[in-house]
Amino acid sequence: MDLLLLEKTLLSLFIAIILAITISKLRGKKIKLPPGPIPVPIFGNWLQVGDDLNHRNLTDYARKFGEIFLLRMGQRNLVVVSSPDQAKEVLHTQGVEFGSRTRNVVFDIFTGKGQDMVFTVYGEHWRKMRRIMTVPFFTNKVVQQYRHGWEFEISQVVEDVRNNKDAATVGIVLRKRLQLMMYNNMYRIMFDRRFESEEDPLFLKLKALNGERSRLAQSFEYNYGDFIPILRPFLRGYLKICKEVKEKRIQLFKDYFLDERKKLASTTALDNNGLKCAIDHIIDAEKKGEINEDNVLYIVENINVAAIETTLWSIEWGIAELVNHPEIQQKLRHELDTMVGVNVPITEPDTYKLPYLQAVVKETLRLRMAIPLLVPHMNLHDAKLNGFDIPAESKILVNAWWLANNPENWKNPEEFRPERFLEEESKVEANGNDFRYLPFGVGRRSCPGIILALPILGITIGRLVQNFELLPPPGQGKVDMTEKGGQFSLFIRNHSTIVAKPRVF
Numbered sequence: 001m002d003l004l005l006l007e008k009t010l011l012s013l014f015i016a017i018i019l020a021i022t023i024s025k026l027r028g029k030k031i032k033l034p035p036g037p038i039p040v041p042i043f044g045n046w047l048q049v050g051d052d053l054n055h056r057n058l059t060d061y062a063r064k065f066g067e068i069f070l071l072r073m074g075q076r077n078l079v080v081v082s083s084p085d086q087a088k089e090v091l092h093t094q095g096v097e098f099g100s101r102t103r104n105v106v107f108d109i110f111t112g113k114g115q116d117m118v119f120t121v122y123g124e125h126w127r128k129m130r131r132i133m134t135v136p137f138f139t140n141k142v143v144q145q146y147r148h149g150w151e152f153e154i155s156q157v158v159e160d161v162r163n164n165k166d167a168a169t170v171g172i173v174l175r176k177r178l179q180l181m182m183y184n185n186m187y188r189i190m191f192d193r194r195f196e197s198e199e200d201p202l203f204l205k206l207k208a209l210n211g212e213r214s215r216l217a218q219s220f221e222y223n224y225g226d227f228i229p230i231l232r233p234f235l236r237g238y239l240k241i242c243k244e245v246k247e248k249r250i251q252l253f254k255d256y257f258l259d260e261r262k263k264l265a266s267t268t269a270l271d272n273n274g275l276k277c278a279i280d281h282i283i284d285a286e287k288k289g290e291i292n293e294d295n296v297l298y299i300v301e302n303i304n305v306a307a308i309e310t311t312l313w314s315i316e317w318g319i320a321e322l323v324n325h326p327e328i329q330q331k332l333r334h335e336l337d338t339m340v341g342v343n344v345p346i347t348e349p350d351t352y353k354l355p356y357l358q359a360v361v362k363e364t365l366r367l368r369m370a371i372p373l374l375v376p377h378m379n380l381h382d383a384k385l386n387g388f389d390i391p392a393e394s395k396i397l398v399n400a401w402w403l404a405n406n407p408e409n410w411k412n413p414e415e416f417r418p419e420r421f422l423e424e425e426s427k428v429e430a431n432g433n434d435f436r437y438l439p440f441g442v443g444r445r446s447c448p449g450i451i452l453a454l455p456i457l458g459i460t461i462g463r464l465v466q467n468f469e470l471l472p473p474p475g476q477g478k479v480d481m482t483e484k485g486g487q488f489s490l491f492i493r494n495h496s497t498i499v500a501k502p503r504v505f
């Protein structure tokens with residue numbers, strides 16, 4: 001770093017400290033902020049709290065400061081909500097006030113400053129994008145159009161695993177093959193495309209760029225520059241890499257998928273009878289002038305981040321829990337054998353008549369919530385929450401993991417026990433009908449992908465349990481369930497090696 005930059009930074013730091021002290025003195029106690037640790041000028045609580053704002057650390061603060069608390073992370077206000085009542089207030093009662101998303105320097109790069117849908121503020125643009133995306137992605141018609149494709153994809157997984165000798169002996173990282181399946185499930189919907197194998201060069205490129213995008217956006221590394229704007233110059237290198245990844249990725253979506261589809265549409269009549277895939281509908285909206293080509297590409301970007309890994313993590317957690325709970329796995333297999341039939345492959349319509357399978361999926365989403373703090377919300381204007389003043393543009397985190405794992409609200413929440421959803425919690429659904437259980441959020445910004453995610457989870461887990469006995473690798477009692485992440489997403493630290501012993505019918 002050059003000396004001039006250092007000099008400028010120190011000078012700005014000094015001025016900012018003086019300013020912060022003066023402002024805080026001037027403001028006095030006029031507003032009533034939520035409780036929280038005492039902040040220091042400039043850094044706020046950042047030096048005390050650190051960068052790792054995961055669901056468990058935030059739960060510890062909730063125990064100390066209550067259902068609403070405030071962390072001053074440098075210049076940013078972070079409000080954390082940790083009770084069903086306050087979650088209801090944020091997501092439902094004051095859903096408009098708290099319905100925006102925070103932005104930061106890194107997300108601004110990946111979303112073209114909110115030209116997408118997932119990370120844009122609540123308003124006209126979001127409404128239009130959500131409307132345009134609903135028909136091609138988020139209806140039961142889409143499920144009916146693509147369920148045969150999803151059933152085919154999992155049958156290919158079963159076949160590949162059966163043909164892999166290691167699977168039945170030393171074990172394999174099942175996730176790797178399931179990742180290809182999830183890409184195919186979503187790329188069929190988006191572009192009517194699939195990838196033949198894990199070695200497909202285009203699939204590899206896509207996977208690598210999506211992986212980089214997730215890593216860069218979810219990292220704690222850039223928090224300091226986000227919290228303390230005067231330190232932003234030090235992020236230059238990081239932001240340059242983000243820009244490169246973003247450019248390459250958008251170009252890949254355009255060259256290999258969007259332009260291909262536009263070309264096909266210009267030579268073939270794509271009608272409504274099954275030939276039209278999601279992107280054709282989105283291109284129609286572009287042709288009508290409702291959105292531009294950048295918006296189309298950001299929709300592709302959003303589906304790549306929101307749909308594929310979230311569902312894959314949940315499948316991975318579910319399988320790992322079943323490996324570590326053989327009695328639950330056996331009970332599920334018994335349900336499948338008796339209700340669907342031995343050696344009769346489960347299909348999407350079957351999933352609704354299999355209560356134990358549904359309970360296994362729900363329990364996985366409860367204990368191993370893929371997005372434990374939901375996607376951060378934001379209030380555009382000053383707001384009130386339970387008598388506290390919430391300054392405009394605060395980042396609002398709903399600790400959905402804690403809502404679903406708080407022993408005050410759940411019986412032995414640390415246990416993986418699907419039976420709870422057939423017994424004391426039999427009325428609780430994943431769609432947000434109970435504010436203690438919000439794996440997909442609820443309200444305006446809730447996950448529209450739930451309609452696809454639940455059947456995909458059911459078919460995938462169901463078929464694997466129908467076809468294999470899933471076990472830990474030889475010499476290992478259980479698979480390692482250590483968590484990683486938590487600030488944005490919660491995944492398993494080590495992808496489990498799993499023995500999949502084919503059942504003989």
Ligand code: HEM
Binds near residue numbers: 307375377440442445
């Ligand atoms: C198990 C799988 C999934 C889980 C656990 C999950 C969870 C979530 C959560 C917690 C949110 C944020 C809710 C909030 O901020 O209040 C969200 C948003 C979103 N999800 Fe999902 N999701 C999954 C699968 C999918 C799929 C398959 C798709 C698309 C096909 C999808 C598309 C979206 C979109 C577009 C949003 C943003 C909604 C908005 O901002 O208006 N998700 N998801």
